[in-house]
Amino acid sequence: MASLILMPALSPTMTEGTLARWVKKAGDTVAAGDVIAEIETDKATMEVEAVDEGVIGKTLVDEGTQNIAVNTPIAVLLAEGEDASAADTVTRSADPAAGASVAIETPADPGIVEAPEVAQAENDRDWGETSEITVRQALRDAMAAELRRDEDVFLIGEEVAQYQGAYKVSQGLLDEFGEKRVIDTPITEHGFTGMAVGAALTGLKPIVEFMTMNFSLQAIDHIINSAAKTLYMSGGQMGCPIVFRGPNGAAARVGAQHSQCFASWYAHIPGLKVVAPWSAADAKGLLRAAIRDPNPVIVLENEILYGQKFPCPVDEDFILPIGRAKIEREGTDVTLVAFSIMVGVALEAAAILADEGISAEVINLRSIRPLDTETIVRSVKKTNRIVSVEEGWPVAGIGAEICTVAVEQAFDWLDAPPARVCGLDLPMPYAANLEKLALPKPEWVVDAVRKQLRD
Amino acid sequence: MDETPSASGRSNGPALSPETMKRAYRDMLLVRRFEEKAGQLYGMGLIGGFCHLYIGQEAIVVGIGLNMKQGDKSITSYRDHGQMLVAGMTPRGVMAELTGRSGGYSHGKGGSMHMFSREKEFYGGHGIVGAQVALGTGLAFANRYRGSDEVSIVYFGEGASAQGQVYESFNLAALHKLPCIYVIENNRYGMGTSIERASASKDLSRNGEPWGIASRKVDGMDIFAVHEAAKEAMEYCRSGKGPFLLEMETYRYRGHSMSDPAKYRQRAEVEEMRRTRDPIETLKAEMLRSGIEESVFKDIETDVKAIVADATEFAQTSPEPDVSELWTDILVEA
Numbered sequence: 067m068a069s070l071i072l073m074p075a076l077s078p079t080m081t082e083g084t085l086a087r088w089v090k091k092a093g094d095t096v097a098a099g100d101v102i103a104e105i106e107t108d109k110a111t112m113e114v115e116a117v118d119e120g121v122i123g124k125t126l127v128d129e130g131t132q133n134i135a136v137n138t139p140i141a142v143l144l145a146e147g148e149d150a151s152a153a154d155t156v157t158r159s160a161d162p163a164a165g166a167s168v169a170i171e172t173p174a175d176p177g178i179v180e181a182p183e184v185a186q187a188e189n190d191r192d193w194g195e196t197s198e199i200t201v202r203q204a205l206r207d208a209m210a211a212e213l214r215r216d217e218d219v220f221l222i223g224e225e226v227a228q229y230q231g232a233y234k235v236s237q238g239l240l241d242e243f244g245e246k247r248v249i250d251t252p253i254t255e256h257g258f259t260g261m262a263v264g265a266a267l268t269g270l271k272p273i274v275e276f277m278t279m280n281f282s283l284q285a286i287d288h289i290i291n292s293a294a295k296t297l298y299m300s301g302g303q304m305g306c307p308i309v310f311r312g313p314n315g316a317a318a319r320v321g322a323q324h325s326q327c328f329a330s331w332y333a334h335i336p337g338l339k340v341v342a343p344w345s346a347a348d349a350k351g352l353l354r355a356a357i358r359d360p361n362p363v364i365v366l367e368n369e370i371l372y373g374q375k376f377p378c379p380v381d382e383d384f385i386l387p388i389g390r391a392k393i394e395r396e397g398t399d400v401t402l403v404a405f406s407i408m409v410g411v412a413l414e415a416a417a418i419l420a421d422e423g424i425s426a427e428v429i430n431l432r433s434i435r436p437l438d439t440e441t442i443v444r445s446v447k448k449t450n451r452i453v454s455v456e457e458g459w460p461v462a463g464i465g466a467e468i469c470t471v472a473v474e475q476a477f478d479w480l481d482a483p484p485a486r487v488c489g490l491d492l493p494m495p496y497a498a499n500l501e502k503l504a505l506p507k508p509e510w511v512v513d514a515v516r517k518q519l520r521d
Numbered sequence: 522m523d524e525t526p527s528a529s530g531r532s533n534g535p536a537l538s539p540e541t542m543k544r545a546y547r548d549m550l551l552v553r554r555f556e557e558k559a560g561q562l563y564g565m566g567l568i569g570g571f572c573h574l575y576i577g578q579e580a581i582v583v584g585i586g587l588n589m590k591q592g593d594k595s596i597t598s599y600r601d602h603g604q605m606l607v608a609g610m611t612p613r614g615v616m617a618e619l620t621g622r623s624g625g626y627s628h629g630k631g632g633s634m635h636m637f638s639r640e641k642e643f644y645g646g647h648g649i650v651g652a653q654v655a656l657g658t659g660l661a662f663a664n665r666y667r668g669s670d671e672v673s674i675v676y677f678g679e680g681a682s683a684q685g686q687v688y689e690s691f692n693l694a695a696l697h698k699l700p701c702i703y704v705i706e707n708n709r710y711g712m713g714t715s716i717e718r719a720s721a722s723k724d725l726s727r728n729g730e731p732w733g734i735a736s737r738k739v740d741g742m743d744i745f746a747v748h749e750a751a752k753e754a755m756e757y758c759r760s761g762k763g764p765f766l767l768e769m770e771t772y773r774y775r776g777h778s779m780s781d782p783a784k785y786r787q788r789a790e791v792e793e794m795r796r797t798r799d800p801i802e803t804l805k806a807e808m809l810r811s812g813i814e815e816s817v818f819k820d821i822e823t824d825v826k827a828i829v830a831d832a833t834e835f836a837q838t839s840p841e842p843d844v845s846e847l848w849t850d851i852l853v854e855a
Contacts, residue, residue: 074564077780110782117561257655257689264659291649300637301627302850336851360853
């Protein structure tokens with residue numbers, strides 16, 4: 067049956083083109099793959115190949131014709147043994163399979179489709195008896211517990227096995243779980259992260275340790291393009307249950323390349339979860355939740371906190387929900403929102419403010435994505451003021467997000483513009499005095515609160 | 522490997538049974554006709570964005586596929602339609618994904634470059650050049666971790682062989698003796714840049730040498746050669762000896778993607794390859810020599826055309842994804 071050859075789209079953006087030259091004429095026999103014409107697009111001159119065999123019945127546009135819209139019939143192709151007169155009778159509807167009459171309808175604009183509500187995580191429960199342990203021990207215990215619980219969990223990274231962890235976080239794990247499940251790698255972040263993500267796509271549950279999160283930049287393509295997006299791109303078939311963890315932010319005088327907070331980088335990505343523990347309980351509860359989570363989770367630890375002791379529940383089942391903040395100190399005059407090591411700074415600021423008769427409420431975010439906006443907004447409606455505290459840079463940082471949440475969801479309750487306390491907007495200096503000047507301290511928070519109360 | 526790799530792995534004539542040759546011919550023709558149709562639908566505006574066709578390279582994926590068993594995993598770049606069809610994914614589901622419809626493998630949310638099938642152990646479909654090499658190494662890692670003898674097949678182009686993570690992966694795979702077959706589909710052009718202009722290494726089959734990775738250079742236009750090399754690589758990997766590298770010398774007839782005017786090579790070069798080296802014609806000639814009758818090819822052609830026509834119909838009638846799909850599959854419910 068005769069069919070129409072249509073003006074093809076030869077690039078993702080082409081809507082029309084010029085028929086520069088007919089290579090085949092009426093009466094010529096063509097096979098699939100033969101060049102039949104040359105078409106000029108806005109970008110280049112392209113050759114049009116026949117996709118079916120047959121005889122060119124007639125051409126419908128002349129050489130040199132400009133602005134031919136995509137899908138306009140440009141020639142008639144006759145089937146084997148068909149008479150040339152068939153070329154005159156073919157219509158657009160004659161052969162839909164050959165591409166003539168397919169209606170490409172633009173669907174009605176559905177408007178803005180609202181994101182579904184994030185399910186509220188379970189309430190904090192009382193886990194009973196606690197003991198004082200370091201954050202380092204808490205992280206180790208969390209990994210050990212999950213390695214015991216699930217054979218599919220394994221730990222991989224530089225110096226995690228024989229060396230017992232560059233920061234001794236994986237102390238003893240090789241002895242208990244063996245080299246199959248506690249795996250030293252060469253210094254090859256891009257490679258071992260990609261390998262771990264591939265393993266996770268099959269259902270294994272890797273814990274990838276970056277010696278510091280700075281080195282995750284070598285592997286960020288796999289974290290974002292491979293781990294975070296595959297579930298969506300596969301229509302829900304292929305999830306990626308994986309944890310990326312390591313110390314984040316400034317340590318002590320390690321210079322610009324080893325002192326950076328990645329909270330806002332990873333919080334930006336749909337398909338990832340991001341947690342940032344402060345205390346030992348946070349570390350243990352959130353890391354266990356991260357390992358059990360069927361999604362890719364970034365765990366932002368802090369080197370300076372590794373050695374600090376906090377009370378941590380001894381209950382073997384202790385775990386925390388991802389997506390829920392904790393009010394570390396209740397107050398009535400201002401809300402201080404912080405995560406990781408800055409929770410300690412905010413608590414110190416709250417103590418100073420208390421001496422001045424100002425009652426500050428301190429929220430430990432615990433989770434950066436999803437963000438517990440409900441707890442933040444409820445607090446702001448009570449205190450009418452909010453100051454975010456973070457170690458990272460100000461531009462497009464987590465503080466910008468928190469202040470926006472307050473403005474969008476509690477504008478009428480605000481008695482002062484929301485304020486941000488951030489690390490200074492510069493690469494981290496090495497000199498002791500300069501480094502000290504670059505990082506937020508309680509006095510900065512106190513000053514921000516005083517300004518809110520004064521203005 | 523100190524044996525000199527030969528351009529053609531064929532030694533004593535066809536090593537394939539008539540039934541296997543028929544199956545191979547049918548699969549190669551299916552990929553060819555499917556891709557021709559995809560090109561046509563692209564021209565009609567029914568497929569959008571990027572679309573990279575496999576035409577010319579069919580012998581590679583089909584020849585390797587003949588040696589795969591249940592549980593073997595595969596992963597490739599964005600030139601992925603052929604791999605999916607050979608993995609056993611349905612032409613309907615693949616074509617409907619190309620047209621962005623709900624009947625596609627990713628419900629229309631992936632497109633030509635991003636398709637997966639957990640059931641068929643096909644792990645994509647990756648749009649970032651070289652990313653699939655590290656990911657595929659991870660598939661092999663998972664095989665080993667689970668104690669199976671399954672093999673991971675990792676396809677990438679000669680263009681991707683310039684990426685650093687390829688060599689990070691070689692090191693990891695060799696270090697852990699992972700059951701991974703790296704297949705370089707050397708079609709001579711990384712988009713518009715010829716291999717001569719892109720690689721100081723002139724023999725890509727030797728790119729795994731520093732890590733002691735066994736390898737073969739193979740005539741990727743000859744399914745017998747591909748089959749023989751794949752068989753050797755599979756046995757090597759399955760027996761726990763570690764990774765294997767196959768450099769397949771091949772050629773793509775079409776541009777890098779649909780929007781490539783292909784001005785970096787002469788039309789005559791393409792014509793010459795099609796005329797003298799076409800993998801489907803090469804197999805057909807061998808089959809005719811072995812006494813298979815002409816009618817067999819007609820029947821296969823009819824059969825394949827019907828499959829592609831059915832897939833095309835499905836891909837145009839399957840509805841667009843429901844707007845509710847916008848917000849699903851971002852996270853797995855914990």
